[in-house]
Structure formats: C-alpha cells, structure tokens
Amino acid sequence: MRVKFVQSGGVVGAARGCDLDSSSLPPAEARELESLVRSSGLSASGEFLTAAARDLRLYEIHLESGAGSVAVTFDDHTLPEKARPLVSFLRRNAKPQGRE
Amino acid sequence: MCQRDPIQCIIPPYITERLLRSDDAEVRARAEANLTAAANMRAARARAQAAPSLMAPRSPTVGKHRLLYDAKKSDRLPGVLVRSEGQGPVADPAVNEAFDHAGATYDFYDTVFKRNSLDGDGMTLVGTVHLVEADGRGRFVPLDNAFWDGRQMAYGDGDGVIFRRFTRSLDVVGHELTHGVQTFTSNLDYEGQSGALNEHFADVFGVLVRQWKNGERADSADWLIGREVLVDAPTRRGVRDMEHPGTAFTRDPYLGTDPQPAHMSKLYEGQSDNGGVHINSGIPNRAFVLAAKALGANAWDVAGRIWYDTMLRLPKRCEFHECAEVCVQMAMALGADAGRAVSKAWANVGVTAKVYA
Numbered sequence: 521m522r523v524k525f526v527q528s529g530g531v532v533g534a535a536r537g538c539d540l541d542s543s544s545l546p547p548a549e550a551r552e553l554e555s556l557v558r559s560s561g562l563s564a565s566g567e568f569l570t571a572a573a574r575d576l577r578l579y580e581i582h583l584e585s586g587a588g589s590v591a592v593t594f595d596d597h598t599l600p601e602k603a604r605p606l607v608s609f610l611r612r613n614a615k616p617q618g619r620e
Numbered sequence: 621m622c623q624r625d626p627i628q629c630i631i632p633p634y635i636t637e638r639l640l641r642s643d644d645a646e647v648r649a650r651a652e653a654n655l656t657a658a659a660n661m662r663a664a665r666a667r668a669q670a671a672p673s674l675m676a677p678r679s680p681t682v683g684k685h686r687l688l689y690d691a692k693k694s695d696r697l698p699g700v701l702v703r704s705e706g707q708g709p710v711a712d713p714a715v716n717e718a719f720d721h722a723g724a725t726y727d728f729y730d731t732v733f734k735r736n737s738l739d740g741d742g743m744t745l746v747g748t749v750h751l752v753e754a755d756g757r758g759r760f761v762p763l764d765n766a767f768w769d770g771r772q773m774a775y776g777d778g779d780g781v782i783f784r785r786f787t788r789s790l791d792v793v794g795h796e797l798t799h800g801v802q803t804f805t806s807n808l809d810y811e812g813q814s815g816a817l818n819e820h821f822a823d824v825f826g827v828l829v830r831q832w833k834n835g836e837r838a839d840s841a842d843w844l845i846g847r848e849v850l851v852d853a854p855t856r857r858g859v860r861d862m863e864h865p866g867t868a869f870t871r872d873p874y875l876g877t878d879p880q881p882a883h884m885s886k887l888y889e890g891q892s893d894n895g896g897v898h899i900n901s902g903i904p905n906r907a908f909v910l911a912a913k914a915l916g917a918n919a920w921d922v923a924g925r926i927w928y929d930t931m932l933r934l935p936k937r938c939e940f941h942e943c944a945e946v947c948v949q950m951a952m953a954l955g956a957d958a959g960r961a962v963s964k965a966w967a968n969v970g971v972t973a974k975v976y977a
C-alpha cells in the first residue's frame with residue numbers, strides 16, 4: 521500500500537508532505553499505517569472544502585492499494601473524525617515540500 | 621467524482637472544461653451534467669457565503685464593538701466570552717493581544733478608509749483564542765494556525781517550538797480581519813489567481829495596519845508578515861516577505877524554503893493550497909511594495925487607497941492582469957504619475973496592465 525500526503529495552506533502557507541510505501545516501512549509502522557488507512561473510512565475520491573473559510577489547512581491524501589486508488593482533499597473543518605488519526609500519523613512522517 | 625456534501629465539493633472548472641471538449645459523446649454528456657450540478661452547487665455556496673452578512677452581530681453602538689472568547693483549549697467555536705467592548709485588560713495576554721489588534725484594525729479601516737467594521741455597517745468583531753485541534757484519539761494538540769471561518773477570527777497558541785501565539789502579530793490579525801472585509805466586498809474566489817489575490821489583499825491591509833499603527837513610512841517600512849508568530853531561529857524571519865517573496869524562510873527544518881514567487885515567470889501551477897493561494901500572492905505582494913515605495917510617503921495614504929479602491933471593485937473570479945488593470949485605473953484617478961508608477965510596479969513582476977500596454 522502506498523500513501524501520498526500533502527498538507528498545505530494555513531495562514532503560514534508552508535507545505536509539508538510524505539510518500540510512504542508500506543512494503544518499505546518497518547513492519548510495526550507498516551501495520552499501523554494499514555490499520556489507520558482501514559479505519560479512516562476513506563473509500564471515495566473527492567474534494568471537501570469549507571467555502572466561506574480562509575486560511576484553513578488543506579490535506580491531500582492519495583491511497584494506492586490492490587483495491588484501487590482514492591484521492592481526497594479535506595480542510596481542517598471537513599476532515600472526518602475517523603481520518604484524524606491517519607492524518608496525525610502522516611504529519612509525524614511529513615517533511616517540508618517544495619523548493620530546496 | 622464527488623460523493624459527499626455537494627456544497628463542500630468542488631469540481632475544478634478546468635477539468636469540466638476539458639471534458640466538455642472531449643470527442644467522446646458520453647464524456648461530454650457527463651461533463652454537461654457536472655456543469656449543471658456545479659451551477660446548483662455555486663448557488664448553494666452563494667447562499668452559504670451570504671449567510672455571514674445575515675448572521676453578523678451588529679454592534680449595539682454602531683461603532684467599534686469587540687467580543688473576545690476563550691476556547692479553553694478545545695476545538696469548539698466560539699468558546700466562553702472573556703472580554704467585551706468597554707472592559708479593561710484581563711490577565712491573559714492572548715485575549716488582550718487579540719482585542720487590541722482587532723481594535724487597531726477597526727481604527728485603521730475607520731480612520732483611513734472611513735469603513736465602519738468588516739461589513740461597513742458596524743459588525744461586531746468576534747475572535748476566539750486558545751483554540752486547539754483534535755487528533756482523533758480524544759487528545760488535543762496545539763493549533764499552529766489562525767483563520768477566518770466566515771464569521772469570526774480564531775487563533776491557535778502554536779506549538780512553542782516553531783510557532784508562538786498567533787495573536788502576537790498585528791499584521792496576522794489584520795490579515796484575518798481583511799479576509800472578513802473581503803467576505804463583504806469582492807469576495808474573490810479562493811482558488812487559483814483569484815484566491816492568490818484574496819491572500820494578497822489580506823497581506824496588504826495586514827501590513828498596512830501595522831505600519832499605520834507604528835508610523836512606518838513606505839521608504840523605511842518593514843514588509844514582513846508574521847514575524848512575531850515564529851520562535852526565533854536563523855532559518856526564518858517571518859511567514860512571508862512582501863518585498864522579497866521567497867526569502868522569509870530558508871532551509872528551515874520545519875518550514876523548508878519559502879515557496880513564494882516574485883515574478884509571473886515563476887507562477888506556481890500545482891494543485892496544493894487551492895492552486896497556490898498562499899504561494900502566488902508573492903507576485904502581487906511585490907507589485908504593491910514597489911508601487912508603495914515609488915509613490916512614497918505613508919503606504920496607507922496613497923498606495924493603500926489605490927489598493928483599497930481596487931479591492932472593492934474586483935469581480936469574484938479575477939486574474940492578476942485584470943486586477944492590475946483596475947489598480948492602474950484607480951491610480952490614474954489620482955494623477956498620471958501615480959498611474960505610471962503603479963503600471964510599472966505590476967510590469968516589474970511580469971503583469972501587464974492593458975491600460976498602459
């Protein structure tokens with residue numbers, strides 16, 4: 521299973537992200553990631569944004585597995601409760617994105 | 621493509637446009653159906669965006685009226701009321717900073733532009749401090765952000781490692797409140813170049829509130845946004861540098877390197893950040909600083925006036941060159957020299973205003 525993640529926006533606007541492949545992670549981390557993906561309930565692609573808000577952070581999550589791929593974008597206010605533990609995990613693994 | 625709440629689901633228009641040109645009749649038919657759905661969705665969004673004006677609490681005095689709430693380290697807005705207009709300082713510095721900076725922003729718009737609050741009609745300024753975020757496991761973590769939710773401002777305390785209290789910075793508070801002003805005026809679409817202009821105007825009036833409050837003249841003013849929200853480190857000076865976009869932080873272990881372009885030739889064309897709204901704002905930001913320095917005196921008196929008049933006149937969907945054209949027209953109303961200076965400032969960042977092309 522492969523999980524690509526980008527956090528962008530917020531008033532600060534600095535992007536962070538990671539690209540994780542469970543086959544190359546230590547076994548315990550791979551199990552945790554797969555379990556968090558399963559319990560996140562993310563099964564359909566889409567963009568879910570709060571129209572009236574400004575400076576919320578955005579979370580792009582791209583899941584690829586044998587079952588297919590799912591690409592979702594949420595903001596701080598639309599991120600489902602069930603997906604928050606996954607986003608916390610991905611944030612801990614994220615590094616600055618963009619220009620060196 | 622979108623299977624949840626249609627109001628919050630945005631099909632990027634360029635994708636629909638591409639599908640409409642498809643050779644495949646079925647794809648075209650689906651794209652047309654999408655357009656109809658999108659039109660319905662836009663109508664719903666328009667209603668949602670009109671809601672703040674209907675729900676805006678009006679000041680009882682029709683003048684400056686602030687209400688400050690404390691989320692008490694929860695993720696619920698607005699929280700508990702802790703300071704109202706007319707009450708003196710409290711023990712909590714975050715409350716006093718948010719209160720004072722909202723007051724300075726109100727006074728700035730009132731004095732410089734004769735604008736009575738965000739809606740121009742004495743709307744109460746509502747803010748919440750000590751907001752945190754849930755990690756989904758019943759725990760709360762510090763919020764490294766400040767935002768405008770469509771009705772009120774909200775401020776996190778920062779993690780104490782990279783970020784400090786977001787209320788510390790007058791230009792950040794002015795930035796958030798200017799998102800509020802825009803909600804009631806141009807309401808620029810929050811994606812692509814329109815969104816970058818929305819961010820740009822928030823930075824312009826955020827920085828001008830501070831320069832006005834501190835009496836900083838354009839030639840010697842500080843153009844950094846959010847200096848006070850960062851824990852000091854040699855790799856970061858602020859969250860944005862309006863004069864030199866792309867230099868606010870460099871190889872920072874957490875923030876990385878400032879992604880803002882200073883010229884159209886470096887326009888960000890990716891998907892993140894609603895199509896780079898906090899990234900591409902660097903281009904108009906630099907145009908503003910160049911114009912403000914060329915026009916001289918206090919940036920809020922001349923350049924600020926031109927940019928304020930421009931902000932009120934832009935359509936919801938607007939590209940940089942369209943903004944530049946309105947901006948040059950507003951400047952020309954002050955004289956040919958001002959028009960030329962503003963046109964040159966935009967040209968310097970690679971944006972041509974047709975009025976002078």
Ligand SMILES: [Zn+2]
Pocket residue numbers: 531574575795799819822
């Ligand atoms: Zn903003």
